[in-house]
Amino acid sequence: MSSYRPLHDGWTLSSRDLDGVPATVPGCVHTDLLAAGVIPDPYLDDNEHLLSWIGREEWTYRTTFTWSPDEHERTDLVCEGLDTVAALTLNGVRVGSTANQHRSYRFPVRHLLREGVNELVVHFGSAYAYAEERRAALGERPGAYDEPYPFIRKTACNFGWDWGPNVVTAGIWRPIGLESWSRARLAEVRPLARADGTVEVHVRVERTTEEPLTLTAEVAGARTERRLDGRTAALTLRVPEPELWWPRGYGAQPLYDLSVRLDAEEWTGRIGFRDVELEPEAFRLAVNGVPVFVRGVNWIPDDCFPARVTRERLTGRLGQAVDAGVNLVRVWGGGTYESEDFYDLADELGLMVWQDFPFACAAYPEEEPFRSEVEAEAREHVARLARHPSLALWCGNNENLEGHADWGWQERLEHRSWGAGFYHDLLPSVVAELDPARPYWPGSPYSGAPGLPPNDPARGTIHIWDVWNREDYTRYAAYRPRFVAEFGFQGPPAYATLRRASSDEPLTPGSSHQKAIDGQDKLLRGLGEHLPRPETFDDWHYLTQLNQARAMAFGIERFRSLMPYCMGTIVWQLNDCWPVTSWSAVDGDGRRKPLWYALRRAYADRLLTVHDGQVSLVNDSAEPWTGELALVRHGLAGEPLAKEVVSVHVAPRAVTRVELPPAVAVPGDPAGELLVARLGEVRAVACYAEDSAAGFPPAAWEACTERVEGGYRVTVTAVTVLRELALFPDRLDPDAEVDDQLVTLLPGESAVFHVTTARELDPAALTAFPVLRCVNESPRVSGGSGRGGGPR
Secondary structure, three states, X not given: OEEEEEOOOOOEEEOOOOOXXXXXXXXXXXXXXXXXXXXXXXXXXXXXXXXXXXXXXXXXXXXXXXXXXXXXOEEEEEEOOEEOEEEEEEOOEEEEEEEEOOOXXXXXXXXXXXXXXXXXXXXXXXXXXXXXXXXXXXXXXXXXXXXXXXXXXXXXXXXXXXXXXXXXXXXXXXXXXXXXXXOEEEEEEEXXXXXXXXXXXEXXXXXXXXXXXXXXXXXXXXXXXXXXXXXXXXEEEEOOOOOEOOOOOOOOOOOEEEEEEEOOEEEEEEEOEOOEEEEOOOOEEEEOXXXXXXXXXXXXXXXXXXXXXXXXXXXXXXXXXXXOOOOEEEEOOXXXXXXXXXXXXXXXXXXXXXXXXXXXXXXXXXXXXXXXXXHHHHHHHHHHHOOOOOEEEEEOOEOHHHHHHHOXXXXXXXXXXXXXXXXXXXXXXXXXXXXXXXXXXXXXXXXXXXXXXXXXXXXXXXEEOHHHHOEOHHHHHHOOOOOEEEEOOOEOOOHHHHHHHOOOOOOOHHHOOOOOOOHHHHHHHHHOOOOOOOOOHHHHHHHHHHHHHHHHHHHHHHHHOOOOOOOEEEEOOOOOOOOOOEOOOXXXXXXXXXXXXXXXXXXXXXXXXXXXXXXXXXXXXXXXXXXXXXXXXXXXXXXXXXXXXXXXXXXXXXXXXXXXXXXXXXXXXXXXXXXXXXXOOEEXXXXXXXXXXXXXXXXXXXXXXXXXXXXXXXXXXXXXXXXEEEEOHHHOOOOOEEOOXXXXXXXXXXXXXXXXXXXXXXXXXXXXXXXXXXXXXXXXXXXXXXXXXXXX
């Protein structure tokens, strides 16, 4: 039996110039200084740059606690997360030191504890100073940014990224406490469950006695027991005909409670029965023998200050992924290993997890102390996460293999180590030893062998970044990939997010944080011939958000239409860590951008997409999709000009392609016509000309706004064609949300928007500029507050 006492109370924070600042544990320096009013919010205006000194300072956390001797033999100081370079003293005696944010530490301290008041001090050295000292000793390593993050085992994006601020943190970021125990304790429980009902429970024990111990394991009525004489053991249980865990869209997610007992001490955790396999060249994931088309999103840390990321917040964010049709979340290598809550929620929601080891966009030294630290963190987290059925893949790094092959690193390295030994030797050996049934992939992009070009579309995974950086998004159509693990296009955050983060009056495009090189120019250049040029901030905001949504929908639809040759897309990115113009679908305040709504359509189980003179019917469901495909060529006044009907049958998890009949394939007037494809409840609208060249009439509509429980119902009926109709209720209430966006209506058609809000809103404002927008809206009166020829 053991006892645990958290040490989370009474902490203060000090530095050379500050003393006795109240501190919250778990937490970090930035949030403590912010709570004390010492610094402004790092996320607002240009405060990020004003606060760069924090990462170069040394910080001391201090607390006192009372202790009375108990009946146990051992007492350990358990530190689940220290960020990063720390020295710990208890009652003036040095306990130990740390230099890795990505792992936990345990120090025996019973001999240092005294009855009554005890003092614990955790002194954090500067992460910058440590990393720069290591860099000077080992030699420069090339990377994407002129920052020393490869030389410290710490969240890389803390040092700034092309979507994130430079906020180099320090602090006790995960729980800390005292654990007392006698005879023995369960140091590690590593269950490996398979679809045949087998559970191998691997146990590692720390002990003070050589007397035999009794070890038992139980799950779903199956139980086994054995005598333990050593310090490791493996128990095997067999559950007959278990219910299998499936990714969402493929089945249910049953979870089973597993208990492991060592004499009186008990460990409990939930497991799921499933198998996952990877076909390397095609990069095809199969769960329980069924190939899965990955509808994925990349995940970055949801806050630069991770102690603020609660289970409730993760529930909301991962819920947004599920609601957008996502079935896999890639935990990106520039972040960290996520919390237990994250993986528990993924288990429950049926979200597969692709877990990068934390290496990104740089050459990493393999010398000591890094090799030992990397092995320690890998062993800890592979063992910790092995029980989770959601975890589908371990990946060695993000873009480091490509960097070494294609970014000119080799000459700059001058034969210094760069991480290859981690990705091709150390990490796969740890996974093979501790989690042998789960696939490992050395990095992304990667083509399956060290000698092959890493970013070859014909093999393995690719990242597509010529689109956004240089090329128009229509270039996605030139790719025929097996699996796209990263691709993205920028758009600004929601208006309410931007308004909160900037004190500018009035707002301008420059009011939004923009970390990408030439990001603002790329936003405008990316509009290309697709959309009109913005003349005001409001136009810029709507049109660049719309263009982001269109770009990603275009790419996803093209790649899904290649199924089963292409078996996955992972959009860059789901979330943001602060208010910023970025590639995210959900902004830093948790608001859904228009991209999120486009993602929901593009990731639907059933999809119609028109391209290259054909319609692709994508059926990623378990049932056949059968019916009459209606193809209608319309004039912009709504009149049908030609109609064709094709009987179709799309097998489950399959794609059928239908050539457009000549009557609808070729318009009489490309600028004055559009095509509507419909099969059952699924519809797609395709224009024959870009919006900037189309002859859309000035928009007119009839609108009705009704107060309903929980908000408002807004019905818009088109008098003219309405292109990409969108409603932005956060302009009126920052907490308001709408259930749909970007709807194209023909004359006479209606759209119903449900606005969720606790406030009383002006009904007229809900259907007026700048809340209600469309591409072909009527010219506005001077000042931008009215609408010439507005709704009627």
